[in-house]
Amino acid sequence: MLRDITIGQYYPADSVIHKLDPRTKLFATLLFVISLFTFRSWAGLALATVFLAVLIRLSKVPLRYMVKGLRAIVVILLITALFNLFLTPGKVLVEWWIFSISYEGLISAGKMTVRLIFLILGTSVVTLTTTPNALTDGLEKALRPLNAIRIPVHEVAMMMSIALRFIPILVEETDKIMKAQIARGADFESGNLIKKAKNMVPLLVPLFISAFRRANDLALAMEARCYHGGKGRTKMKPLQYRRRDAVVYGLVLVYFAGMIAVRILL
Amino acid sequence: MNFIEARRLVHEYIRRDEEGNVESIQTALDHVDLDIEPGKFVAVLGHNGSGKSTFAKHLNVLLTPTEGTLWVDGKDAADEENLWEIRKNAGMVFQNPDNQIIASVVEEDVGFGPENIGVPTPEILKRVDQSLKSVGMSEYRTHSPNKLSGGQKQRVAIAGVMAMEPKCIVLDEPTAMLDPNGRREVLSAVQRLNEEKGVTIILITHYMEEVVDADQVFVMDQGKVVMEGTPREIFSQVETLKQYRLDVPQITLLADELRKAGLAVPKGILTRQELVDVLCRLY
Numbered sequence: 001m002l003r004d005i006t007i008g009q010y011y012p013a014d015s016v017i018h019k020l021d022p023r024t025k026l027f028a029t030l031l032f033v034i035s036l037f038t039f040r041s042w043a044g045l046a047l048a049t050v051f052l053a054v055l056i057r058l059s060k061v062p063l064r065y066m067v068k069g070l071r072a073i074v075v076i077l078l079i080t081a082l083f084n085l086f087l088t089p090g091k092v093l094v095e096w097w098i099f100s101i102s103y104e105g106l107i108s109a110g111k112m113t114v115r116l117i118f119l120i121l122g123t124s125v126v127t128l129t130t131t132p133n134a135l136t137d138g139l140e141k142a143l144r145p146l147n148a149i150r151i152p153v154h155e156v157a158m159m160m161s162i163a164l165r166f167i168p169i170l171v172e173e174t175d176k177i178m179k180a181q182i183a184r185g186a187d188f189e190s191g192n193l194i195k196k197a198k199n200m201v202p203l204l205v206p207l208f209i210s211a212f213r214r215a216n217d218l219a220l221a222m223e224a225r226c227y228h229g230g231k232g233r234t235k236m237k238p239l240q241y242r243r244r245d246a247v248v249y250g251l252v253l254v255y256f257a258g259m260i261a262v263r264i265l266l
Numbered sequence: 267m268n269f270i271e272a273r274r275l276v277h278e279y280i281r282r283d284e285e286g287n288v289e290s291i292q293t294a295l296d297h298v299d300l301d302i303e304p305g306k307f308v309a310v311l312g313h314n315g316s317g318k319s320t321f322a323k324h325l326n327v328l329l330t331p332t333e334g335t336l337w338v339d340g341k342d343a344a345d346e347e348n349l350w351e352i353r354k355n356a357g358m359v360f361q362n363p364d365n366q367i368i369a370s371v372v373e374e375d376v377g378f379g380p381e382n383i384g385v386p387t388p389e390i391l392k393r394v395d396q397s398l399k400s401v402g403m404s405e406y407r408t409h410s411p412n413k414l415s416g417g418q419k420q421r422v423a424i425a426g427v428m429a430m431e432p433k434c435i436v437l438d439e440p441t442a443m444l445d446p447n448g449r450r451e452v453l454s455a456v457q458r459l460n461e462e463k464g465v466t467i468i469l470i471t472h473y474m475e476e477v478v479d480a481d482q483v484f485v486m487d488q489g490k491v492v493m494e495g496t497p498r499e500i501f502s503q504v505e506t507l508k509q510y511r512l513d514v515p516q517i518t519l520l521a522d523e524l525r526k527a528g529l530a531v532p533k534g535i536l537t538r539q540e541l542v543d544v545l546c547r548l549y
Contacts, residue, residue: 010370012408132370165370168412214365221366224326224358225426226350226382236377236390 011128015060016244018129022138024245025126028252032122035259036115043262045114051255052118052125061128069124070117077116084109132164134237141239154230162218170211177206269339269434269466270302270325276333277320294320296489297334302482304433307460307467309477309497312486313511321486322438322470326358339433354383357427361439363419367411372403372422375411379430390429397428400463401455417448421455428459434466435459441473449476474501474515478536485510502534517541 012018017025036048056063070077090104127135140157147153178188181202188199277295280288294317302308312318323329324336327343339355341348357379360366369375373394380390398404401421411419420440427435437456441449453476460467469476477483483500485493487510493500500507504514504522514522521535521544530548535541 010410012410131374133374161370162368165368169364214362217360217362217365218368220323220328221358221360222368224328224353224360225379225430226353227378228350228382232384233381234384234387234390236374236381236387236394238387 010131011061011065013060013129015058015129017055017059017125019244020129020248021239021241021245022130022134023142023239024241024248025130026135026138026142028248029123029126031252031256033119035256036118036122039259039263040111041262044259045111047255047258047262048118052122055125056121059125059129061125066121066124066128070120073116073120077113080116081109081113084112132161136161136164137235137237137239154233158230166211166214169214170207173210174203174207177203177210267304267340268301268337269304270300270468271337272298272300272321272324272334273336274299274334275321275324275331275336277317277324277329278332293489295324295331298486298489298491300484300491302466302468304466305460305464306481307457307469307479309469309471309480309483310486311472311474311477311483311500311512312470313472315488316486316510317489318470318472318486319438320489322358322436322468325356325434325436325468327352328358350383354430355432356434356436357430357432359420359423359427359435359437359440361442363416363423363443364411366423367419367426370410370412372409372411372414373398373407375422376426376429379426383430393429393431394425397425400428400459401425415448416444417451420444420448420452424452424455424459428463428465432465434468436468436470438470439472440469441471441476449473472512474507474513474518478515485512497536498534501536 032048032051035044039045039048056066085101085105086099088102088105088108090102092100092102093106094101130138136157139160140153143151143153143157182188186199186202188196188203190196191199275295275298276293279292279294281290281292283289296317298317298321300321310318310321320329324331324343325338327338327349330344336343338352341352343352367375368378376394376397377390380393385393395404398407401424403418403421403425406414406418406422411422414422424435424437424440435456440456441452444452456467456469457479459465469480471477478497480497483493483495483497484491485500485507492510493503493506501514501518504518507514515536517538517540518535521531521541522533525531525533531541531544535544
């Protein structure tokens with residue numbers, strides 16, 4: 001399951017979406033997420049579907065690759081869908097013992113599932129088409145005003161980009177430790193929840209130790225390469241808005257306006 | 267002027283308990299005197315715990331001397347003001363390739379050093395190009411480091427240091443975690459940098475095979491420099507090296523055994539070719 005997480009996994013390709021300024025993409029994601037959760041009508045969802053489909057098509061990332069990322073949230077999806085399905089009051093369709101499925105429940109479960117899937121797909125379009133460094137660069141620049149209230153924006157952005165870089169490494173390591181412990185008779189599968197949690201200890205302890213060791217090494221390596229915070233730092237690829245960014249800002253706003261129109265009119 | 271000058275360099279790791287009282291002192295460097303000329307390929311050999319890594323960290327001012335002095339490129343390492351200048355001029359490559367690559371794309375990692383020292387943008391791009399080319403990694407420019415082999419990752423790390431245009435690169439056991447192929451890749455990249463760009467190379471290692479081509483070899487044991495000379499001079503003393511728990515290259519060992527068995531094989535044979543030549547002449 002761990003291998004399926006595609007968050008923070010850059011997919012190199014040559015597409016319009018790849019070339020966009022990360023700030024543009026962040027802004028678009030923000031509006032897309034807001035639009036998903038504020039406009040609940042079918043027409044709204046249809047519009048979001050079109051928007052998302054166009055994005056995925058433009059990004060040149062194979063759909064299969066994106067859907068893989070969904071596997072990691074199947075459990076969450078199921079739980080939300082089930083809660084919606086059984087706990088929404090309304091016109092009862094099926095009733096059995098203490099469970100009852102209402103028409104409204106069915107609808108809202110369906111919509112919720114679609115929305116969550118769109119949420120993950122929409123955000124993974126951004127993470128797959130943007131290098132983590134560009135992403136954090138974008139965040140850093142977009143949030144720069146926060147420096148005024150003493151939030152160390154550069155440092156936070158740096159931490160995020162390093163965290164992203166180390167996700168695949170730590171995942172691989174978890175896998176390795178797991179296998180090593182299984183080889184020595186550790187059991188991660190059986191037992192109830194509490195037992196399972198307890199069984200994770202021989203996995204977590206070595207993982208943490210190794211993570212700290214890595215952090216220490218990395219800090220040394222960064223210092224050795226003259227890292228001393230954001231002061232006096234230049235950029236290899238400074239962010240610069242281009243024509244296409246303006247166009248995309250426009251399109252996203254049109255999409256959002258469309259959503260509002262759908263909500264008011266229908 | 268020597269690039270590195272260490273005079274009676276001492277470093278102690280002091281362990282303190284909760285009240286700040288000294289619990290134990292471990293002397294990692296014990297009055298080390300050492301000179302390295304610019305443009306040379308120098309190897310520092312030593313068994314685990316010999317102090318060689320501690321010495322390497324001094325060259326980049328990741329550690330500062332407890333006693334004694336160290337000049338790097340004519341600058342006193344104990345002076346805080348020289349810190350960034352020294353780090354810029356003496357780049358460092360570490361053992362674990364994964365733990366020193368900070369970016370998720372090769373070229374961004376190579377650009378990290380120049381970004382830190384405030385190099386203007388167009389210049390950074392130029393330097394990234396050149397340093398990737400100098401280690402033969404240009405075609406992996408936009409790849410993720412996670413998908414590279416150990417040797418390739420280590421070459422990226424070397425490119426990252428090269429992009430800061432240092433006068434010297436210190437490599438602290440750069441091949442310890444690599445397979446024989448990766449080891450060869452890294453060493454030949456380092457050798458090329460030394461020959462073509464004239465970068466001073468200080469290779470810290472415990473693999474004797476790697477130092478055969480060095481200009482000068484230092485052997486450390488228990489914090490002291492115990493041997494010094496060309497690889498040939500060092501490797502002709504097989505027994506002394508064994509005493510410092512270092513393994514002599516197989517070929518040298520074989521030549522030594524042959525000599526002990528009564529053949530007229532000279533001391534300090536380093537490569538297979540040399541041994542073949544000598545044996546052919548004998549018969």
